[in-house]
Every structure is written in structure tokens, then in C-alpha cells.
Amino acid sequence: MRDKVHSFIQTNYIFDEKRTVGDDEQLLASGIIDSTGILELISFLEKEFSIIFDDQELVGENFNSIASIIAILQRKISKN
């Protein structure tokens, strides 16, 4: 799961193989992922992990870092 998320963010937002993104690196606050670009991430996660996010889950704190994305994914998947 972690690898898939890392790889997607690397390929679609960082565009740099040499630069690894830290699990706690701020993605939204830094402007790396913007409010329109986040749609791509959500769509990818929903498709890849066969989940649907509820509206109340779509808040910045759940997607601001790889660590928080992993956390919400784990919560969602364990619920299913």
C-alpha cells in the first residue's frame, strides 16, 4: 500500500526519481498537490483500493502527507 501511494505521488506530482518524499512531508501545505490536483489522488486511491471516501473524510488533514493518507486508507480498508 505504502509503495503504491509513494509511486503515484512520485510519478504524478514530484516528477523526480532522485527525490524521495518523506512520509511526513507536507503535500498540500507546500503546494506540491493543489486543490484541483487532489482530485487525481482521490480518484486513484478509490480505484486502486476499491474504496469510496465519505464527504466528511475529504478534509485536508487526511491527505496532507503520505503518513496521513496511509492512516485513512488503513481505517477504510479495515472497516470494509
Place this chain on the structure above:
Amino acid sequence: MCGIAGIIHTDDRHGSPSRKILTAMIHTIRHRGPDEFGIYRDQYAGLGHARLSLIDLATGQQPMTNEDESLWIVFNGEIFNYLELRSELEKRGHRFRTHSDTEVILHAYETWGNDCFNKFNGQWAVALWNSRERSLILSRDRVGVRPLFIHQGHGRILFASEVKALFADPNVPREIDARGLDQTFTYWSPIAPTTMFKQIEAIVPGSVRTYRRDGTHTDELYWQMSFHERPFHSLREASEQLREHLDRATRLRILRADVPVGSYLSGGLDSSLVAKMGRNAKEGIFRTFSLRFDDAEYDETSYQRMMAETLDSNHAEIVVSRYDIARVFPDVIRHTEQPILRTAPAPLYLLSKLVREAGIKAVLTGEGADEMFAGYDLFREAKVRMFWSHQPDSQCRPRLFDRLYPYLARSPQSTKGMALEFWKQGLSDAGTPGFSHDPRWRTTSALKRFFSSEIKDSLLRHPAPSILDSLPLEFNRWDELAQAQYIEIATLLSGYLLSAQGDRMLMAHSVEGRFPFLDADVIEFSASLSAGYKLFGLDEKKIVKEAARTLIPDPIIQRQKQPYRAPDAASFVGDKVPEYVEEMLSENALRAANMFMPKSVRGLFAKCKQKGSNDLFSNSDNMALVGILSAQLMFHQMIAGPRHDNNTELDFTTDINIFTNDVENTIQ
């Protein structure tokens, strides 16, 4: 409106400035003034001029001199209050040979020295050569409507309206300045004196630089934006005064021309208002010009036509498609001479072509209103963030963003949630300089992840100057809106809107822009208003709307402000994209320019191509693709390309050579 260039020798070893190089310099910027060309040379100085004749068509040729021929001038722009200054100077005994504003500058400088510039109400880039003292005086208007660049090295000073004219001299180095690139990917443009090129400086707007005979120089700010609130009895009283100032400013810009002046009509409040005032200033045919878009998302046709009907103007339109933007983009960048993060200048390049083909040489536009009277979303956004910062845990306060950006209320929850997360950052910095601009600068700076390691290393050694390090001493005494306005004027207005999107796009087709909202008196008036007259709650440009009432149709006053945008990344992907796009973003071209990491750019480009031209691009991807493509075009045209055309011959209608004792010894 014109192009100027010059070479000054500050030591004796060079002989006199080369006629050949000076001619090549003027040749590269002949689009700025195709009507007549002039040249002046003496032992130490060469001045060149490409003229777009607007005032005193018969006798306004340049270079021009004073009574005793000690002071020579080349001048690009207009001094709109020149008749008033002329009569003041005549009372002091000055005799005039022409009817031009150019000659007024000469006599005004003789009389008042550097203080003359603060008396001018206009838009200018001017060079004065004092042949007796061997000093060179360079000045730009208050907010930087007209450009002026310099290079100094090896006992020579070169100046010109555009950088390409400096590069016409084979001794001027052509190299990217990483600091200019860094500023562009923060503020959207380099901030004067920094430019995109090493050893090339821009004269700072509102300043005058004086070079002495030994090549040393001093800079003096003759003007700086400064806010001093004064009381008004009511909004109505203040708006009536604005109307008077603006009406006078528009009349000056319509009547102080010996050719017809037209107007742009964007469909918005500002251009509609100045067009109406322009229409009222003069009898006869009034020409208006509008830009329409193939993409409905950007199109404002109905409002443009509504205003054209109100004006009873002779109206012309051009419809711009994504393909048109991609097609002209290399030419656009040849003129901007700097990378751009949006394609918005490209349609304006096509619009000025339409104007010129209609036989019009000067147009009014509404530029400047959003900065002077707080029209931008950025000002409203800063206000909401400030309000939110007082209670960061509040759930209600950030709901104001829905009022600010109605699309948010209609957006998927994810977009809204993430946008709030983004705006929430830095709330604790409320009250510090730059708070208003932090979201924009953060979004833009995130694109620096594409920079090559050489650019990053260079910036570690020589960081780009920050606008926050050069704020006026009184900055902290101004209210928050005034602070935000100051930064906006010093960055985006001057370096991008008036330059890359303004002067350069207009002058590409020999058209002069005239901006009533940037009149000296209108600026001073705007700086005297308290914040509430400009941004009333979240209602932008309150006083301008009030002043426009009864002059322009209500639907135009009441409509939601639409930012001027054009299709960005979508213009450069799809079936009909010109070949240069792939070429400029190829690994080879990226390596040659060495500004961006090739692999990263290839990854971005692949992502955009995969999305296709009809998909929605994120703001970040839009800016990245347009910014990188334009930087690549700039490099390959201005640095890797030829310095000038093979044939640079010009017919000079003014050709002055003053040499004593046969000292002419040029290096032609």
C-alpha cells in the same frame, strides 16, 4: 511610443561607439517604432531611436537636443501633462523649436534636474546624454509602464528598451540569471533591477539612475507608492472625486495624441468605464476592440457587445482558440523576454495585431484598476484569511471562502477540503509582511522542484532578493489592504501585467497602451482612500462601481468579477499542437538550457499529454507546463539563437554625427 537604445563609452580606449552595433540594436526593436529611425553619435555616446509617431508627427524626431546642444535625449513614452509644463517653462524663458513632449523633458531637466521626473504625469523610459559632463541619466515612470534595460562592462554602458537590443552587441554576455528564474517562479516575474539575464539590469520603476563620466552611478527614487489616508464625508463624495480624476486622466490620454486613440473592451468594469470616458472626450468615430475565446469558459462576448452598443463604437473582435495560442507562443516569448506561467499574454498579442491592422496606434485599457482599487481575489482572500486567523479553530469563518469563490460551494468536497487546508497554512503569520501573498507564492514556489541541480546550487550561493527585504520604512504603518496593494504593484503589476502582458504584447505590433487608472493623480487619489472605499466587506472596487453608476450598464457593474484567463496547458497537448512543443520539451533541448531536470519535465509532459486537451488540468500542472515551455523558448531564442538578423540596415531620417578633431575611430 518608441524604442530606444544607446552605447556610452566611459573610457577612451574604445574610440567612438560603433554605428553598426547601434544600428543593429535599433533594428532588433524596430517593431516598437516603425515610423522613423534616428541616430546620434559623438566621441563617447551613441543614441538610437525607433519612432512610433503619436504626438507632433512633423517635428518630433529623435534624438533631440536643447538650445546649446549639450543635452541629447531619446525617449519612449508620453508625458501627458507636457502642455502645462511647457507653458510653465516658457514663462521661465525657455524657447521651444517643436511641439513635442520630448522637448519638454529636455527643458524640464535643465530647469529642475532629477526633480523634473516627479512633475511628469505619464509613462516613460528616457535616456538623457549630457555631452559636456559626459553623464547619462536614465529614468522610468512610476509603476514601470515602459521598460529600460542596461548592461555595463569593459568601460561601456549599453541601454535599450528590450534585452534583445543589448544582445545585438557581440560583447554582451548571454546567460540565464538563476535569481531571475527563481523570482519568476515565486512572484511571476523578475523584480527590477533583477532580470532573467546575468549582467543585465532593469531600471527600477519610479527611479532615476545617473552615470558619471567614470562609469560610477547613483540611483535615486523620485517616487514610491505611499498610502496616506484622508477623510471623505461619504462614499458618494469620494466617488465623485474619483470620477473627476479618472475623466481628466482619460481625456489627457485621448486628446494628447495627433492620431486617433481606440479602446480595449474586456467586458469588465474597468475597460468599460475608461472606454465610456474616452468616448465622451472626443467627437467622431470611436474604435473598440475585444478578445473572444473559442472556449466558453473564458468568453465574455455578451458583456463586450453590450458595452460596444452603449458606446455606439466601431467595434472589432477576434476569436482566439487553443491552437492560436500554441501557434503564436514562440513569438509571444520572443517579445516577453521572460518565462510566463499563464498563456494570457498570447491572446493579447493577437488583439494588438487586430488593432494595428485597423490602423489604430494607441488604445486605452483598464489596466491598473484592480491594483489601485483592490479588485483582485487575492485581496479578498487575504481579508478572509486574516479574519480566520483570529479564531483558527472556527468552522464558520472559513465558510466565507464560499462567498469568495462560488465555485467552491459547487465543487466536490475534496476540492473544498483541500483548498481550506492550503489556505489554513501560515494563519499564524497574520499581520506580518507578505501574509496576503503567501498562498500565491507558495503555490508558485512549489514549481521549483523542477529546477536543475545547477540552478538550485547557484541559488544556494546567490539567493534571489526577496521583495520583503526592500519594503519602504513606512510599510508597517499602512493598513493590511494597503500593504497587500503595495506588494501587488511592486511585483505582478510592474513585472508581469504591464510588461509581459502589457507593453510587450502591444508593442509587438506597434501599438501604444494608455492606462487612465495609472495616471499620477489617480494613483495619488487611490492612495488617499481608506480600505473600506476600496474593499467594502468582500465587495471589491466599491468606489469604482459607484463612480461608474449611470455611465455604464448595470449588468456590467453588478456582474461577478471574472479574472482574465486563457487556456493554458490544454493549448500544448492534443492533435494539432505545433512541432516546437515536443522539440522544446525534448531531453536534448532541456539539457542544453540546463534550467530544469529533463526527466521531471518529461514526466510532467507525459502526464499532460495523457490527460489530453479536454481534461481538467490542476493549477500546478498548468503553471508548470506553461512556465517551463516558455523558459525553454526564451533560452533557445534569446541565448542559443542568433543575436540579430543578418541584414540590420535602417534608413535614418535623423542622422547626427558630432565629432571634433577627427576623433571618429569606430570599431565597425
